[in-house]
Structures are given as structure tokens and as C-alpha cells.
Amino acid sequence: MNKLDYLGQLESILKKQHMSKADIDDIIRDYAEFFEEGRRQGQSDGEICAKLGSPELVAEQILEENGHNVAITPAPQKNDFKMPKMPKFQWKPREKQPKNRKNGGLGSVLTLLIKLLVLLIVLPALAIVFGCAAIGLGCGFLGLICLFIAVILGFFAASMVTHFLTLPVTIFAICVCIALLSLIVCLGALLIMLTYWCGKLFLLILRELLEWIKPPVKTAAKPENHTTETEETIPNEEGELYE
Amino acid sequence: MNTQFRKGIIEMCILALIARKDMYGYEIVQNIAYYTEINEGTVYPILRRLTQEEYFVAYLKESTVGPARKYYHMTEKGQAYLGALKLDWAEFSKMVDEILRGECHE
Numbered sequence: 001m002n003k004l005d006y007l008g009q010l011e012s013i014l015k016k017q018h019m020s021k022a023d024i025d026d027i028i029r030d031y032a033e034f035f036e037e038g039r040r041q042g043q044s045d046g047e048i049c050a051k052l053g054s055p056e057l058v059a060e061q062i063l064e065e066n067g068h069n070v071a072i073t074p075a076p077q078k079n080d081f082k083m084p085k086m087p088k089f090q091w092k093p094r095e096k097q098p099k100n101r102k103n104g105g106l107g108s109v110l111t112l113l114i115k116l117l118v119l120l121i122v123l124p125a126l127a128i129v130f131g132c133a134a135i136g137l138g139c140g141f142l143g144l145i146c147l148f149i150a151v152i153l154g155f156f157a158a159s160m161v162t163h164f165l166t167l168p169v170t171i172f173a174i175c176v177c178i179a180l181l182s183l184i185v186c187l188g189a190l191l192i193m194l195t196y197w198c199g200k201l202f203l204l205i206l207r208e209l210l211e212w213i214k215p216p217v218k219t220a221a222k223p224e225n226h227t228t229e230t231e232e233t234i235p236n237e238e239g240e241l242y243e
Numbered sequence: 244m245n246t247q248f249r250k251g252i253i254e255m256c257i258l259a260l261i262a263r264k265d266m267y268g269y270e271i272v273q274n275i276a277y278y279t280e281i282n283e284g285t286v287y288p289i290l291r292r293l294t295q296e297e298y299f300v301a302y303l304k305e306s307t308v309g310p311a312r313k314y315y316h317m318t319e320k321g322q323a324y325l326g327a328l329k330l331d332w333a334e335f336s337k338m339v340d341e342i343l344r345g346e347c348h349e
Contacts, residue, residue: 029313030268030287036309037269052284065288 009055267312
């Protein structure tokens with residue numbers, strides 16, 4: 001393989017990898033320079049090609065370095081040293097932590113505020129909705145009991161009236177009354193279950209909301225405690241010194 | 244030897260060579276090849292990346308004997324990076340040496 005073949009192959013491989021033309025031209029220029037230098041040293045193109053390795057291999061290495069570059073953000077690049085992973089090889093990791101903490105602190109305060117705001121709006125709204133629903137269901141339930149009593153009374157009244165009528169009509173009336181009664185009992189049972197579920201759902205949402213609110217309150221409270229503690233201890237120490 | 248490991252060391256060698264004086268690609272390859280057998284194709288991709296990471300600046304310089312050569316010059320950022328690498332290398336190689344010598348930490 002000669003210089004042109006080699007560079008042509010390399011170029012075509014890199015083109016397939018969506019690399020910009022400027023980058024490809026730059027890379028090809030570098031390898032062309034390498035060929036020229038090698039030739040000047042009296043090496044044949046074949047020898048130079050053998051030293052470089054196949055165009056595929058070279059392209060792979062270029063892409064590896066490039067991909068590596070893309071994947072890592074400018075700041076932590078210093079940390080990257082391609083050696084086996086050793087804790088001592090990661091320099092400057094500590095500078096970053098306080099920054100993160102600061103951001104985290106600000107963020108948590110902000111989210112806490114948002115959460116409190118949401119709580120102030122959502123909790124009363126939920127309470128109103130569920131309260132109304134519970135009251136409505138309760139009323140419905142009471143109404144059903146009344147209906148149930150009314151139907152029983154009606155049943156007796158009907159039997160009293162039908163006592164004076166013919167037998168088949170009496171049986172028909174009793175059947176209709178029983179059907180109505182069972183329907184109402186079923187409806188009542190369904191409504192009771194619905195009330196139960198609604199209550200359960202309400203409690204669940206309430207618990208979720210409380211859990212959602214709790215952790216940031218804790219984390220936000222901790223540093224405050226720390227600062228107050230340190231603030232308290234410093235004057236004490238100073239006081240002791242002055243005494 | 245593990246290629247990643249080797250590449251890390253080659254990277255350090257490239258930095259150390261260019262810290263001494265501005266060099267062009269072939270010169271760097273020859274310098275490293277003088278000491279150890281390397282895959283010569285790997286040097287350019289590393290040079291490219293180190294330039295992109297602003298450890299080097301590259302410039303073209305006309306040559307009297309042939310086409311222009313791309314020289315690499317170390318930046319302050321590169322110097323700081325090499326300094327950190329050197330320190331870590333010293334610590335790391337000392338540790339490895341001790342373990343290889345069979346010294347036991349008790």
C-alpha cells in the first residue's frame with residue numbers, strides 16, 4: 001500500500017463517521033507529513049504503513065480519542081489520566097465538592113419554597129374536594145337508609161293493600177318490592193365501598209405529600225443547626241479567652 | 244501491556260518531550276520509538292486530543308527540506324497538567340516498585 005492509498009482509505013473511513021471536513025483534512029495532513037518524513041529517512045511507503053498500522057486501526061484510535069474528548073466536559077479533563085483506576089490519580093476532586101454543596105443548598109431552599117407554596121395551595125384544595133366528596137357520600141348513604149326504610153314500609157303497606165286483592169297480584173307486588181330492595185341494598189353497599197376507597201386515597205395522598213415535604217425540611221434544618229452551634233461556640237470561646 | 248495503561252504513559256511521555264522543546268509529530272514518534280516499541284499511528288490522535296484540550300498549541304513551520312511541519316508548543320495549562328502527572332507518576336511508580344520488590348506493609 002502506498003501513501004495515497006493509505007490516506008485515501010483513512011479519509012473514507014473517517015468520512016463515514018460524520019467527522020467534519022476540516023477535522024478530516026487536518027488529520028490527513030498530519031499523516032501525509034508523517035509519510036513525507038519517513039520517506040526522507042529512506043523508508044518505503046510499505047514500511048511506513050506497517051509502522052502506522054492499518055487505516056482502520058488508526059481511524060479507530062482517532063475516533064476513540066475524539067469520542068473521549070466529547071464525552072468529557074472541559075473541567076474534569078485534568079482528572080482524566082488513562083491509567084488503571086487508582087484513587088491517588090484523581091487530582092483536584094475536592095475543589096468541586098463545596099461548589100456542589102452550595103448549589104445543592106440553594107436548590108434545596110428553592111425547592112422547599114416551591115414545595116411549601118404547592119402545599120399551601122394543594123392541601124386546602126384537596127381537603128375541600130375530599131371533604132365535599134365525603135359529605136356527599138355520607139348524605140347519599142343516609143338517603144339510602146331512608147329509602148331502605150321507606151321501601152320496607154312500602155312493602156308492608158303493599159302487602160296490607162294486596163291482602164284484599166287477588167293472590168297473583170300480591171305475589172307480583174312482593175316480587176317487585178324484593179327486587180327494588182335488593183337493588184337499593186346493592187347500591188348502598190357500593191356507595192359504602194366508594195366512601196372507603198375515597199378515604200383511603202385521601203390518606204394515601206396526604207401521606208405522600210407529607211413525605212414529599214419532610215426530607216428537604218430536615219436537610220435544610222441541619223445546616224442551620226450547625227451554623228447556630230458554631231455561632232454559639234465561638235462567642236463562648238472568645239468569652240473564655242477574655243476572662 | 245494493557246493498551247489503556249500504555250496510552251496513558253505515552254501521553255505523559257509526549258507531554259514531557261514537548262515541555263523541553265517544540266517538536267513536530269515525526270520527531271516525537273522517533274523520540275519515543277528510540278526507547279520503546281510503539282504503534283506509531285497512536286501518537287497523532289493523542290497529539291490531536293492534547294491540542295484540543297489546550298495543553299499544546301500547534302503551528303505550521305516551513306521546512307527547508309520538505310513540506311511544512313506541524314509543531315507543537317506547550318501551553319501553561321499543559322505545563323500544569325504535566326506537573327500534576329509527574330507527581331502522581333512518582334508516587335505511583337514508587338508504590339508499584341515497593342510492591343514488586345516484595346516489601347510487605349504490615
